[in-house]
Amino acid sequence: MEKIIVVGAGLSGATIARLFAEKGDKVTVVDKRDTIGGNAYDYVDKNGITVQPYGPHIFHTNEKVVFDFLSKYTEWEKYEHRVLANIGGKHVPVPFNLTSLFELYPKEKAEEIKEILVKEVGLDKKVPILTLKQHENPEVRKFAGFVYKNIFYTYTLKQWGFKPEELGEAVMNRVPVYVSYEDRYFTDEYQYMPKDGFTEMIANILRHPNITVKLGTDMKKDIALDDGKIYLYGKEFEGKLIYTGCVDELFNYKYGVLPYRSLKFKFKTKKCASYQDAAVVNYTTSAKFTRISEFTKFTCKPQEKTVIVKEFSKAFKKGRDIPYYPIPLQKNQLHYEKYREEANAYKDLYLLGRLANYKYINMDIAVLNAMKLFDEIVSEG
Ligand code: FAD
Ligand code: UDP
Numbered sequence: 001m002e003k004i005i006v007v008g009a010g011l012s013g014a015t016i017a018r019l020f021a022e023k024g025d026k027v028t029v030v031d032k033r034d035t036i037g038g039n040a041y042d043y044v045d046k047n048g049i050t051v052q053p054y055g056p057h058i059f060h061t062n063e064k065v066v067f068d069f070l071s072k073y074t075e076w077e078k079y080e081h082r083v084l085a086n087i088g089g090k091h092v093p094v095p096f097n098l099t100s101l102f103e104l105y106p107k108e109k110a111e112e113i114k115e116i117l118v119k120e121v122g123l124d125k126k127v128p129i130l131t132l133k134q135h136e137n138p139e140v141r142k143f144a145g146f147v148y149k150n151i152f153y154t155y156t157l158k159q160w161g162f163k164p165e166e167l168g169e170a171v172m173n174r175v176p177v178y179v180s181y182e183d184r185y186f187t188d189e190y191q192y193m194p195k196d197g198f199t200e201m202i203a204n205i206l207r208h209p210n211i212t213v214k215l216g217t218d219m220k221k222d223i224a225l226d227d228g229k230i231y232l233y234g235k236e237f238e239g240k241l242i243y244t245g246c247v248d249e250l251f252n253y254k255y256g257v258l259p260y261r262s263l264k265f266k267f268k269t270k271k272c273a274s275y276q277d278a279a280v281v282n283y284t285t286s287a288k289f290t291r292i293s294e295f296t297k298f299t300c301k302p303q304e305k306t307v308i309v310k311e312f313s314k315a316f317k318k319g320r321d322i323p324y325y326p327i328p329l330q331k332n333q334l335h336y337e338k339y340r341e342e343a344n345a346y347k348d349l350y351l352l353g354r355l356a357n358y359k360y361i362n363m364d365i366a367v368l369n370a371m372k373l374f375d376e377i378v379s380e381g
Contacts, residue, residue: 001025005232007219008244010038011363012353014205015069015370016242021210023378029211032218036206038244038353039324040198040363047269047305049295050197055263055311055324056280056293059193060186061364067190069367073204076192079298081185084278087150087285094282095126095185096147097178104150113143117179126176126187128169147177155284159313160261160327170328171360185280193298220249228345237348240377244353246323247339253318255338258358260316260323267309275308288312326358333358350377 002025006013009031017027035041039054058081061067084091085100092100102110116139121127129152132144148164152172156164164172175185184191194201206213223241224231230241243250248258266289279297283289289310296306316323326332336358343351352373354361361369 003239004028004242005030005219005237005239006242006244007031007223008038008353008355009033009036009202009206009213009215010244010353011040011202011366012370013038013242013244014202015367016352016374017211018205018208019371019374021208025210027211028214029206030214030217030219032216032220032245034216035199036213036215037199037202040202042197042199044197045269045307047303047307049269049303049305049307050299051267051295051307052198053265053267054322055265056295056298056309057198057363058186058191058298059198059363060188060191061362062188062190063364063368064190065371066364066367069371070194070201074194074196074201077195077299078191079193080191081280082183082278083185083280083282084276085151085282085284086287091277091281093183094151094284095175095178095182096151097183098181099183104146113139116140117143121179124180124182126178128173128176130164130169130172132177144177149285151284154286155282155290158288158290160325161313161315162327162329167328220245223250225251225346225349228347230346230348240348240350241346242350242352242373243356244351246355247336247343247351247358250356251339251342254342255335257318258335258339259327259329259332260321261325261327262314262316262321263324264312264314265309266312267307270306270308271304272306273302273304275306323355326354326360328360 004020004025004027006017006027006029009029013029017029020027040057041054042050042052045051083094085094092103098114101113120137120140129148133141133148135141152164160167222233230237275294276292280291280293282291289312291311292308294306294308296303343349350373351357352370353366
């Protein structure tokens with residue numbers, strides 16, 4: 001039986017903890033927050049509304065193995081996410097689709113553009129905006145310039161502090177342009193919300209006789225790494241340490257602080273059943289915030305009151321802010337690789353999750369990566 005310590009009780013940490021526990025190992029999961037679930041944490045407020053204090057989280061995946069794993073710990077409620085863009089007060093669907101086209105252009109012009117898009121790109125195709133901007137047909141490029149300006153440019157600058165081209169495909173391909181009337185934000189096969197919330201689902205993952213959860217405990221000060229050896233509470237640790245926190249912090253910032261994007265949330269309870277026309281409205285050409293999310297619309301339960309959150313993006317400052325997003329630029333990846341290489345010298349240290357792997361990943365990939373790492377560790381013997 002192996003002793004396993006998992007730092008972080010988010011989806012990555014909870015998934016791998018469960019897999020080791022079922023194998024028969026004793027696992028301790030430690031989190032510096034007083035709550036489990038990492039950024040997917042949610043709670044029910046005094047009006048019975050499920051609120052996500054670290055930002056709106058929607059589950060969607062094409063990974064059956066992930067869906068099957070999570071289905072052991074929750075029942076699901078069907079939910080297909082739809083988003084609108086507020087463009088100078090007008091609301092149109094995003095991803096930008098043929099409905100958006102007809103809402104923003106005069107009918108005849110829209111028909112003309114539609115015909116060109118169908119011919120040049122293909123009906124029902126999804127195409128990334130940066131690809132569309134490079135299209136050989138000048139009419140397509142002109143249309144792409146319009147979508148770029150109204151949907152992507154301002155929003156991306158607000159969200160990341162960089163232009164779409166600087167971030168490249170890894171970010172921009174997440175929200176392609178649809179040459180169809182498809183108006184769902186995601187087209188994944190499995191799109192559900194956990195019936196009793198993410199916290200309950202993750203609590204069920206962690207509920208196992210071989211798992212001990214310690215909250216409100218920052219592990220950083222108790223871990224020392226020296227010359228290939230891991231020390232915990234001053235003693236050499238014999239077991240496996242799975243770390244899902246920030247890797248730069250783990251190595252005392254010896255190669256400098258990695259860049260992250262942070263967020264500020266402004267929550268408001270409104271005395272109305274519905275605040276806006278969609279669960280999320282992106283402010284793509286105006287406003288200081290990026291988007292407004294309305295939580296009652298995620299659960300499809302009409303209430304007398306509703307809760308909205310405005311999201312403001314900002315640069316991350318160590319010691320002040322929560323590191324929400326790794327910034328996926330190539331130079332940051334190279335910066336991260338220095339830490340990764342350093343970590344490789346510790347054979348019983350494993351980096352996992354959005355922060356430790358410095359990767360902009362969705363929840364399903366967090367679960368998938370935890371499953372893959374578990375398989376790798378077990379096959380190492
Ligand atoms: P985290 O959830 O960040 O968990 C890491 C945990 O480690 C934290 O609880 C932290 O407190 C703990 N920790 C760190 N350092 C220490 C330490 N020194 N000691 C103890 N504990 C420590 N994904 C989707 O699929 N759909 C969405 O709609 C979606 N929306 C998102 C919206 C926002 C605003 C953000 C920021 C992310 C969103 N994501 C979404 C991504 C999703 O949050 C992540 O994929 C997922 O939460 C990753 O889980 P994780 O366990 O790797 O990291
Ligand atoms: N994006 C945009 N306008 C939109 C929606 C998305 O410019 O209306 C860009 C923006 O750069 C954003 C990225 O596409 O960060 C990915 O969007 P997604 O909704 O996947 O981001 P998430 O909120 O899930 O991190």
